[in-house]
Amino acid sequence: MVDVLLVDDSPTVRAVLRRLLNPPSDLQVVGEATNGQEAVDLVLKLRPHVVLMDVEMPVMDGLEAIQRIMELRPTPILVLTSRANRDRMAIAFEAVRRGALEVLPKPEAPGGWEELAWRLPELLRTAAGLPPRRPVLQSPRRASRVTPRVVEWILLGASTGGPGALRAFLAALPSGVQAPMAVVQHIAPGFEDGLAHWLARESGRDVQVARAKEKPPAGAVRLAPGKSHLRLAVDGSLEVDPETPPRQGHRPSVDVLFESALSLRPAHVVAILFSGMGSDGAYGLLQLKRAGAVTAVQDEASSAVFGMPKQALELGATEVALPPEELARFVAVTCGEEG
Numbered sequence: 001m002v003d004v005l006l007v008d009d010s011p012t013v014r015a016v017l018r019r020l021l022n023p024p025s026d027l028q029v030v031g032e033a034t035n036g037q038e039a040v041d042l043v044l045k046l047r048p049h050v051v052l053m054d055v056e057m058p059v060m061d062g063l064e065a066i067q068r069i070m071e072l073r074p075t076p077i078l079v080l081t082s083r084a085n086r087d088r089m090a091i092a093f094e095a096v097r098r099g100a101l102e103v104l105p106k107p108e109a110p111g112g113w114e115e116l117a118w119r120l121p122e123l124l125r126t127a128a129g130l131p132p133r134r135p136v137l138q139s140p141r142r143a144s145r146v147t148p149r150v151v152e153w154i155l156l157g158a159s160t161g162g163p164g165a166l167r168a169f170l171a172a173l174p175s176g177v178q179a180p181m182a183v184v185q186h187i188a189p190g191f192e193d194g195l196a197h198w199l200a201r202e203s204g205r206d207v208q209v210a211r212a213k214e215k216p217p218a219g220a221v222r223l224a225p226g227k228s229h230l231r232l233a234v235d236g237s238l239e240v241d242p243e244t245p246p247r248q249g250h251r252p253s254v255d256v257l258f259e260s261a262l263s264l265r266p267a268h269v270v271a272i273l274f275s276g277m278g279s280d281g282a283y284g285l286l287q288l289k290r291a292g293a294v295t296a297v298q299d300e301a302s303s304a305v306f307g308m309p310k311q312a313l314e315l316g317a318t319e320v321a322l323p324p325e326e327l328a329r330f331v332a333v334t335c336g337e338e339g
Helices: 011-021 036-046 062-072 086-097 110-128 162-172 192-203 254-263 282-290 307-315 324-334
Strands: 002-007 027-033 050-053 077-081 102-105 153-158 181-185 207-209 221-223 229-232 238-241 269-273 294-298
Touching: 002 011, 002 036, 002 110, 011 027, 011 110, 027 036, 027 110, 036 050, 036 062, 050 062, 050 110, 062 077, 062 086, 077 086, 077 110, 086 102, 086 162, 086 192, 102 110, 153 162, 153 254, 153 282, 162 181, 162 192, 162 324, 181 229, 181 254, 192 207, 192 221, 229 254, 254 269, 254 282, 269 282, 269 307, 269 324, 282 294, 282 307, 294 307, 294 324
Parallel strands: 002 027, 002 050, 050 077, 077 102, 153 181, 153 269, 181 221, 207 221, 269 294
Antiparallel strands: 229 238
16 A cells, blocks of 8 residues: 655645545555645654655745655655746756655646546556665765767756756766757656756756757757657757657657667767666667767666666666766766866
8 A cells, every 4th residue: 555645735636636546446645734844744753655745835835845854754755736937847846856756747727637647646656666765975986987089969868856867967067068968858748948947047058948950059958848759860950759659658758869869970979867767768878889879877876766777787788877976077077078
């Protein structure tokens, strides 16, 4: 049985969520909180397997509550929030930085609640099965020795736990690294702009949602749009494809992005797979490694979900596994920007 704590100051929202979670026999709502302080108290008292939480609440907001929960009793937390504007979405991604696993859109129409009813039970089961996310204290480690080279593209793939990892990686990446970056992050459609705005603010880089036929400037970061594959074209521009079917249930797909670089000059590509459920990106990373690209993954200790990096390591797609900040240094060394 998966014990779920609901945290939202709206009784209507809590009632709807209760109904959504009522049919699955293995999910039970063990408590409800109307503000962040109540959430912290109930986590300590009830010890739920997972928390489903809003971030804008009275007394203590969700951000402070998440931080306190992670300090006192680390528990998987899913954030359910509005995507009404960039500022509200930026708050949601700050929740990820503080320890939340995933950001989900609070439905604004009946169809949205139906989609949430379909997705939420499995997300809660998956989150409940993850180990507690305690702070990771580790000494800096040197990556495998690499020979500096000209890097023309940096490709990044991520899923659950990815936004926080991407933020840490981009914030630590030296400004001298000027290869353009293409990113596939599995995220609920409609959150891409908010994620781009947050990453730009946190990293100081030019981060935007990719536009078709765009040639990103040096050092820029471009995110795959919602419900569209992102590819690299041979002329250095970006291809946005909303028509090709999903790959392994994903559109955008990390594998599709990685494989598109095979037609370029793979030896001048760096590809990294960050935290995430499933295996998307692992096979594409293997193909890039075989073609001469530099490949790496986020390590287990720093990953919220080690699924995608683990699959890549098991395939032999890379020998480099590091936390995001050390991956940034690894890329800098590869680009010849840091010795």
